[in-house]
Amino acid sequence: MKALAELLKEARKEKGLVVRNLAYQSGIDPALISKFEKGVRLPTEENLKALSEVMKIPFDGLRKIWLTEKVYQLLELEADALEILSLAESRVEYLKSNQALKMNDLSNPIKSKLIEIDGLKEKWASKKPLNALQLQKMMEFFHVAYTYESNRIEGNTLSLQETHLVVNEGITIGGKSMREHLEAINHAEAIDYMEQLVDEKLDFSPRVLMELHYLILKGIDKDNAGRFRSVPVRISGSEHLPPQPFLLDKMMEEYFVHYNAQKKILHPVILAAEMHERLVSIHPFIDGNGRTSRLVMNLILLKNGLSIANLKGDVDSRLAYYRALEAVQVDNNPEPFYHLVADAVRDSLERHLELV
Numbered sequence: 635m636k637a638l639a640e641l642l643k644e645a646r647k648e649k650g651l652v653v654r655n656l657a658y659q660s661g662i663d664p665a666l667i668s669k670f671e672k673g674v675r676l677p678t679e680e681n682l683k684a685l686s687e688v689m690k691i692p693f694d695g696l697r698k699i700w701l702t703e704k705v706y707q708l709l710e711l712e713a714d715a716l717e718i719l720s721l722a723e724s725r726v727e728y729l730k731s732n733q734a735l736k737m738n739d740l741s742n743p744i745k746s747k748l749i750e751i752d753g754l755k756e757k758w759a760s761k762k763p764l765n766a767l768q769l770q771k772m773m774e775f776f777h778v779a780y781t782y783e784s785n786r787i788e789g790n791t792l793s794l795q796e797t798h799l800v801v802n803e804g805i806t807i808g809g810k811s812m813r814e815h816l817e818a819i820n821h822a823e824a825i826d827y828m829e830q831l832v833d834e835k836l837d838f839s840p841r842v843l844m845e846l847h848y849l850i851l852k853g854i855d856k857d858n859a860g861r862f863r864s865v866p867v868r869i870s871g872s873e874h875l876p877p878q879p880f881l882l883d884k885m886m887e888e889y890f891v892h893y894n895a896q897k898k899i900l901h902p903v904i905l906a907a908e909m910h911e912r913l914v915s916i917h918p919f920i921d922g923n924g925r926t927s928r929l930v931m932n933l934i935l936l937k938n939g940l941s942i943a944n945l946k947g948d949v950d951s952r953l954a955y956y957r958a959l960e961a962v963q964v965d966n967n968p969e970p971f972y973h974l975v976a977d978a979v980r981d982s983l984e985r986h987l988e989l990v
Contacts, residue, residue, distance in 0.1 A: 637673060637699075637703070638670075638673075638676070638696075638699050638700055638703050639670060639671050639672060639673035641691075641696075641699065642670055642671055642685060643671040645689045645691055646671070649688075649689050649690075651688075651689075653667050653668060653671075656685075656688060656689075659688045660681075660684040660685055660687075661684060662677075662681055662684060662685070666681070667685075670685075676700065676707070677700070679700075682696060682697060682700050705719075740904070740972070741969060743973070744969065744972050744973065744976065747973070747976040747977070747980060748901050748903060748904075748976065750980060751903060751940070751976065751979055751980050751983065754980065754983035754984065755939055755940055755983065757983075757987055758939075758940075758941065758983055758986055758987060759939060761987070761990045768990070772986070772989055772990075773829075774802065775989075776941070776942055776944070776982075777801075777822060777825050777942075778794070778797055778798045778801060778802065778822075779794065779944055780821075780932075780944045781797055781801060781818055781822050781825065782794045782797040782818075782947075783944050783945065783946050783947045784821060784924075784925050784928050784944075784945070784947070785797070785814075785818060785821060785925070785947070786946075786947025786948075786952075787924060787945065787947040787952050788924055788925060788947075790817050790818070791810065791814060792807065792810060792814050792815075792818055796810065797818050800815055800818045800819065801818050801819060801822040813854055816852075816854050817850075817854070820849055820850055820851070820852050820853070820854070821850065821925060823849050823852075824846055824849040824850055824925075824929055825929075825942075827845065827846065827849060828846070828929055828932065828933050828936065829936065831937075832933070832936045832937055837937075838909075838930065838933055838934060838937075839890070840886070840890060842933070843913075843926070843930065844860040844861075845860065846926050846929050846930065846933075847859065847860050847919055847922055847926045848860030850922040850925050850929075851919075851921060851922050858919065858920045858921065861919075862879070862882045862883070862886070862918045862919065863882070863917075863918065863919055863920040864879050865879060865920070866878055866879065867917055867920065869917065871956070872956070872959075872960055872963070873963075873964050874915065874959075874960060874963035874964055876915070876916065876917035877916060877917075882916070885916050885918075886916065886918055889909075889912055889913065892912070893909055896908070897934075902935060902937075902938035902940060903935070903940070903972075903975060903976050903979050904972060905934055906930075906931040906932070906934040906935050906943075906975060906979075907968070907971055907972050907975040907976075908968075909927075909930050909931065909934060910927045910930060910931035910975070911927075911959060911962050911963075911968070911971055913926065913927040914927040914959065915959070915962070928945060931943065935979065940979055940982075940983065941979075941982045941983055941986045942982060943975060943978035943979045943981075943982050944978060944981075944982060945974070945975075945978050954974065955974060957970065958971040958973075958974045959971060
């Protein structure tokens with residue numbers, strides 16, 4: 635493959651253009667065009683489009699060469715460039731894969747679980763509206779359990795009873811840190827906000843994501859609450875390497891493009907699992923990615939008439955959760971994670987029905 639600089643220079647000469655003429659027709663400064671042709675500077679995507687139009691070069695092919703050179707410039711000084719490329723290749727293969735997008739590609743066991751969930755959903759819908767007091771007690775029970783388990787996954791040591799006392803009674807627990815208290819209070823507020831969104835029929839959006847994350851870190855890390863990270867991160871105990879911070883804006887833009895494209899196509903359980911896994915894999919925040927991803931998952935479930943799915947935080951369940959995530963992130967296999975989320979949704983609906 636020719637270098638971009640060489641290709642641009644040859645194309646200009648084939649068209650019989652001098653740099654000055656090309657600059658006039660493309661609207662690009664002639665000094666910049668000279669730098670592009672010498673390989674000392676890469677054009678912007680807008681520059682590239684203008685050059686392709688003037689010189690009648692197919693833009694898609696030109697852009698692929700341009701992107702290749704951007705990747706090369708990014709990795710040329712990295713000692714472990716091949717390892718990084720290998721990890722990136724694996725992740726891109728999954729993100730672009732149709733396996734995660736089409737119902738027809740789901741396995742029969744997953745399809746069977748989704749059919750069972752649809753049946754339970756109909757039974758749950760038939761029980762509404764609930765008595766106001768009954769609904770309040772159920773919400774208190776499930777919300778506290780969800781806050782307890784979601785925080786436990788991340789290492790919070792408050793017990794279920796202590797979580798209830800902190801959230802619903804405002805009691806301070808001796809021997810527990812202020813951060814652990816704030817994590818419980820913040821998560822409960824985030825659940826309330828999530829339910830408000832559902833009541834008001836507001837869709838999941840970039841603003842909603844930032845507000846959910848802000849609530850999770852409110853009073854804990856004001857500098858990073860509701861903001862994308864600006865530093866690289868590693869996930870302890872995982873082979874998955876989250877993207878560099880300068881890639882986050884574009885990846886999160888694509889994240890919401892994916893959501894909007896799939897929200898009327900995918901089964902809501904699969905959509906919820908997808909948006910959960912993709913967010914935690916991108917890892918856009920310095921902290922609170924797991925809690926926020928699980929809130930996003932449950933927002934999508936609630937919007938679609940399902941109940942809160944509570945992923946457990948005991949040692950065995952946490953290990954199964956991390957393994958299922960890594961199966962997607964490293965092996966491009968979403969099946970274990972789909973099963974994990976579907977099982978949690980089914981269990982939640984069954985428990986809700988038991989209580990009414």
